[in-house]
Amino acid sequence: MPSTARPLRKLGFLTIGLFDAADPGRGHESTLRLIELGERLGFDSAWVRHRHLQYGISSPVAVLAAASQRTRRIELGTAVIPLGWENPLRLAEDLATVDILSGGRLNPGVSVGPPVHYERVGPALYPDTADAEDFGYARVRRLLDFVRGEPATDFSGAEGFEVYSDVVQPHSPGLGRRLWYGGGSLASARWAGEHGMNLLTSSVVKAGDGDGPLDFAEIQLSQIREFRARHPDGDAARVSQGLVVIPTDSASPVQRAKYQQYAARRLPRTASPQGPARLLFAPDLVGTSAELAERLHAHAAFREVDEVAFALPFTFEHEDYVQILTDMATELGPALGWRPAS
Template identity: 75%
Template sequence: MSKALRRLGFLTIGLFDESEPRRGHESVLEIIELGERLGFDSAWVRHRHLQYGISSPVAVLAAAAQRTERIELGTAVIPLGWENPLRLAEDLATVDVLSGGRLNPGVSAGAPKNRFRRALYPDTADVEDFGFDRVRRLLSHLRGDPVTGFRGTEGFEEYSDRVQPHAPGLASRLWYGGGSLRSVRLAGEHGMNLLTSNVVRAEESEDFGAIQRSHIRAFRAHHADGERARVSQGLVVIPTDSATPEQRAKYEAYVRRRTPRTATPQGPERLLFAPDLLGTSARIAEQLHAHPAFREVDEVAFALPFTFEHADYVQILTDIATRLGPELGWRAG
């Protein structure tokens, strides 16, 4: 039996027109402000490099922190192969301090695509370690562990031996975006929280719900908090309760185009995609209550479709907060 939904969040990619990027970024900020007014517990932004989506989510969330007061702000997810963990820790801690402790950074390990590596690391691409050690370093920095052997005064300058500002509690709000058994086990062993999305690796079977449930259980089995370890599920849901006929037709076409990829694992990594959930809130709630992985969690960050218009996101978020959330047992705080 499903648990009552305790925390309701949403995820957006923040697409923009190359000739007018400000409008797309402003749309994201307006959507986050709307999410707070509707009572959502969290808002998350995706990370896209050399594309027409948010390339600097930490900067966007710094702006969102100044336009909101309560809603938690997350990244889903920052690929650490593009980052220096010490510098990223400084940025994350700064935004967490500015937001009053509302930041929930989500990260992942892994190498950047080959065509990007030389641009990122022109002198060191062949010797960079893109594995989980980058996550360990980030965790250590956020916890306040020393990063140098010196603390004190040098000339007129005062130096700390740990990342500044230090944001107490931020390390406990670090999430890992995991889609394989190995990644979720590592996240659990390091005491992180787990973001599980609409993509998993088909290692055990070709049943998406069963695989995702297995990942959640493996994560908790390796986490010191066991069954209390936090997991957030992020499926694409598109409620149509208040949609216009034109919006419904657009949404149906979107789902129809994407559905074939959910039939079998894709590519050499055997990535398996979850079907998008489209329909009335009552119908989507019925599907979620029957979903093996949803029955394991009590918090979600539902993903907004990539290519819709601002008005579509307003309708979808409003239906999620006012209709789907209550169908799942959620109540705005």
């Protein structure tokens, strides 16, 4: 088996945190228990997705605040917060607060663009400014500045019994180096690198408008290299890959069949770019850890990274996730050269 150019240094996982509308507490508790399990298994990081007006985590910062009090070591990330739904100044306050509560373990991932179905949700989200909101990179720039300690106002000092700061409080000095951009295009990779962020890649890339062959791994590899070429840290700039990876070492026959059927249903979308944005999806990877390690070592973009946050499938049961995470930590991770955190 060929070796990776960058030995796997950090192993993480990503969950959407689905819940039943009739019993949302059970789903949120399941997410917190998976994060606790991840820490016990030695994972380096646990990440939560962000879903608005759906049956998934709508407030990842609040969920990670709870997780910060039930764990002590594992890093906690968002993958990703869509900034079109957020006020950057208020979000900076929330992120810094949770980072302080966690002891400096928060890794916020963000992205830009208008909210999904903005024509329908815009009037509720921005009733007076829906047509004037800017959903471009300037929104990330504002968040970066606030988190990194740039002034948010020209006023500070005492006013009667009240004392005001001109920068976001609390200020967590290390948080600015742990901000991630979730990108799937050359333009986003370039912007993230130029602004000193870390780069979150996933199982989705933009195929672009070229007529050449479409190879997901090669497209993702070109984005990673563009990011590092633009980043002040160069080849040392942090990149995490987030493919859907499902080890089956200890799975029951019923679970294996379920996992294979899940991947098969999603496979057709990987054959060609999808939608106006020409999104190209990577196939879900299902198999034993030995099989998965071989496929990952053959993946051009995986060979370029030393951090991963493998995505858990959306619709499985809690016990399925326990099996998958356990196999990731005890079988797949070691097969990739990773060692669990103590």
